[in-house]
Amino acid sequence: MGGDRGPAAVVAGLAESATAIPGAYFIVHGDEAHLGPMIAKRKDLTGRCEIRHAPRVVTMNDKPSQVMRHGEGTSMWSCIESVRAGEATVAVSCGNTGALMAVSMIRLRKLPGVNRPAIACMWPSRNPGGFNVMLDVGADIKADAEDLAQYALMGASYARNGLSLERPRVGLLNVGTEEHKGRAELKVAQDLISANAAAGAYEFVGFIEGGDIPGRRCDVIVTDGFTGNVALKTGEGTAKLISDFLREAFGANILSKMAAVLALGSLKRLQKRIDPRRVNGGVFLGLNGTVVKSHGSADGTGVAAAIALAARLAQSGFHERLAARLASAGRAGQDAPQDEMAAPGRSEKR
Amino acid sequence: MGGDRGPAAVVAGLAESATAIPGAYFIVHGDEAHLGPMIAKRKDLTGRCEIRHAPRVVTMNDKPSQVMRHGEGTSMWSCIESVRAGEATVAVSCGNTGALMAVSMIRLRKLPGVNRPAIACMWPSRNPGGFNVMLDVGADIKADAEDLAQYALMGASYARNGLSLERPRVGLLNVGTEEHKGRAELKVAQDLISANAAAGAYEFVGFIEGGDIPGRRCDVIVTDGFTGNVALKTGEGTAKLISDFLREAFGANILSKMAAVLALGSLKRLQKRIDPRRVNGGVFLGLNGTVVKSHGSADGTGVAAAIALAARLAQSGFHERLAARLASAGRAGQDAPQDEMAAPGRSEKR
Numbered sequence: 001m002g003g004d005r006g007p008a009a010v011v012a013g014l015a016e017s018a019t020a021i022p023g024a025y026f027i028v029h030g031d032e033a034h035l036g037p038m039i040a041k042r043k044d045l046t047g048r049c050e051i052r053h054a055p056r057v058v059t060m061n062d063k064p065s066q067v068m069r070h071g072e073g074t075s076m077w078s079c080i081e082s083v084r085a086g087e088a089t090v091a092v093s094c095g096n097t098g099a100l101m102a103v104s105m106i107r108l109r110k111l112p113g114v115n116r117p118a119i120a121c122m123w124p125s126r127n128p129g130g131f132n133v134m135l136d137v138g139a140d141i142k143a144d145a146e147d148l149a150q151y152a153l154m155g156a157s158y159a160r161n162g163l164s165l166e167r168p169r170v171g172l173l174n175v176g177t178e179e180h181k182g183r184a185e186l187k188v189a190q191d192l193i194s195a196n197a198a199a200g201a202y203e204f205v206g207f208i209e210g211g212d213i214p215g216r217r218c219d220v221i222v223t224d225g226f227t228g229n230v231a232l233k234t235g236e237g238t239a240k241l242i243s244d245f246l247r248e249a250f251g252a253n254i255l256s257k258m259a260a261v262l263a264l265g266s267l268k269r270l271q272k273r274i275d276p277r278r279v280n281g282g283v284f285l286g287l288n289g290t291v292v293k294s295h296g297s298a299d300g301t302g303v304a305a306a307i308a309l310a311a312r313l314a315q316s317g318f319h320e321r322l323a324a325r326l327a328s329a330g331r332a333g334q335d336a337p338q339d340e341m342a343a344p345g346r347s348e349k350r
Numbered sequence: 351m352g353g354d355r356g357p358a359a360v361v362a363g364l365a366e367s368a369t370a371i372p373g374a375y376f377i378v379h380g381d382e383a384h385l386g387p388m389i390a391k392r393k394d395l396t397g398r399c400e401i402r403h404a405p406r407v408v409t410m411n412d413k414p415s416q417v418m419r420h421g422e423g424t425s426m427w428s429c430i431e432s433v434r435a436g437e438a439t440v441a442v443s444c445g446n447t448g449a450l451m452a453v454s455m456i457r458l459r460k461l462p463g464v465n466r467p468a469i470a471c472m473w474p475s476r477n478p479g480g481f482n483v484m485l486d487v488g489a490d491i492k493a494d495a496e497d498l499a500q501y502a503l504m505g506a507s508y509a510r511n512g513l514s515l516e517r518p519r520v521g522l523l524n525v526g527t528e529e530h531k532g533r534a535e536l537k538v539a540q541d542l543i544s545a546n547a548a549a550g551a552y553e554f555v556g557f558i559e560g561g562d563i564p565g566r567r568c569d570v571i572v573t574d575g576f577t578g579n580v581a582l583k584t585g586e587g588t589a590k591l592i593s594d595f596l597r598e599a600f601g602a603n604i605l606s607k608m609a610a611v612l613a614l615g616s617l618k619r620l621q622k623r624i625d626p627r628r629v630n631g632g633v634f635l636g637l638n639g640t641v642v643k644s645h646g647s648a649d650g651t652g653v654a655a656a657i658a659l660a661a662r663l664a665q666s667g668f669h670e671r672l673a674a675r676l677a678s679a680g681r682a683g684q685d686a687p688q689d690e691m692a693a694p695g696r697s698e699k700r
Contacts, residue, residue: 175491178411182491182576210579210583212587215587229559229560230581235585238563239588
């Protein structure tokens, strides 16, 4: 019911997904009187979904703390509840990000050993798979060294399942690649992430810079939620600016308009390659259950992309694998003698 | 002598600038035996420049703290020294950024009232002037609320002189535009920047997001050097990725190749519009003297762009205006009753 375009975009996305993912079944949460007729009109959805009535809606302006305390009866709460109860394998929402994270935290609870959950996104890149994973892009505005080390474990696990990479390469975002550069917590995090590499089944490439986010130096970019959110929005804004400039360039004169017609196929492929709707879906990591956050402004195509991602994660048993990986990295740390860092897996390397 | 391409790129840039800026005179710092023959070959430079011999070179890997202590005799030190002595109006360097800032700080000293100097850059945008100003993009990895307030004053002053805007609009970079969002220091900075608006002759638009950096919501983006540096490099990396994809798209088949020929003029204009070399030059703000940092990898065209920016700032009397503006904002605060924030200009609004 939330999101900038309301339930129409969600139902359009559901209809697209029903055809694309034959095995999927949908529980749709929200106002039955509103949703019922919309869904009934879509023949693709016959027998493929049920409506779970929820009378209230979380708006885009509601404060997360308010929703966390008084959110019962909203479609968002009902959606997360269906994951908690085991009725749904994965939740998808276009609603208020902060509220969705708050409700997910309180209802699903954090995985053992996780201090701060994170939101991971896919980023178009030069790597063979076409995408990199970046986290945190906005679950929390801060992260200490141990949080960053957990992001590395969770991000690697996500890349393994979402990008089919056996041994993802992890980079830690900084203002330079030299070891002495950056904030104090990044230097500590560097040691922790390096020490966890075996238990997390990833390769640590060290510090990376903003230019490496769409690059091929690593598959997983680890950063705090403030920096990650700014980077994500800066990248999206820059891509949007250039595609607007491109459109203007092709409309400039008769020659360029003819060129645009000739190049239509190639340009469409390019547009598809950088279309933010295709990579729609931030995944909440570190909870007892998988939640996919779609862009608030997503249209039917965007919602379908988020659902496709959710289905892929559900089918690969991603959640169970992530939990097992975190537990194994945690054990590696607990088995080892504690030092002043008390960091999971830190002593492995010695 | 520094920079990734060494003195050849610098001399090529000088020759381009000598033609473009008839009134400019250049003092070139570095190894005379090396520079002499290169400059002698360029007829454009006859009578337009002199070589100041400096036997040593700061490399891209030297630590700033080392260069600060033992940098005498390097071309970088000699260059900054010529600004300190009043022989040069402005310094331009392609060298090691951290070392250049360290040498500038110790030789030029900070302007009265400035705690942390900042590096400001121009960013392609949707605004009529075609660019926005962002600072800090890497002078320091942290900034407290009062530093951010000074960045607003300095950035507005730079936009006034560099973009000819009478009353620049200032935005504070955050993860959301709601007043309650973001880190604690950003909420304090918001009040300080708002209170300084009259003394700084700018308009404060409040919090902005990463997507607004290339947008038209404001002209000046204020942020700490860590976030600003990541955003700058992410934006550059994204632009580079898309232009590579574009090149591939036009090479895809015979139709798209024909299209590229037809659209050549438009595409060249587009490329020029997003060419990072055209906006080459970070300006160090908050020192007794103006220093322009060119990209380390700049070629002749990039160096010429940095020199053009430096000349524009020198001719507009930018440095004197900035110092006067900072002094007036400082006085506004000193005249007013002190509160617990003790921030310059904070009580103005009451």
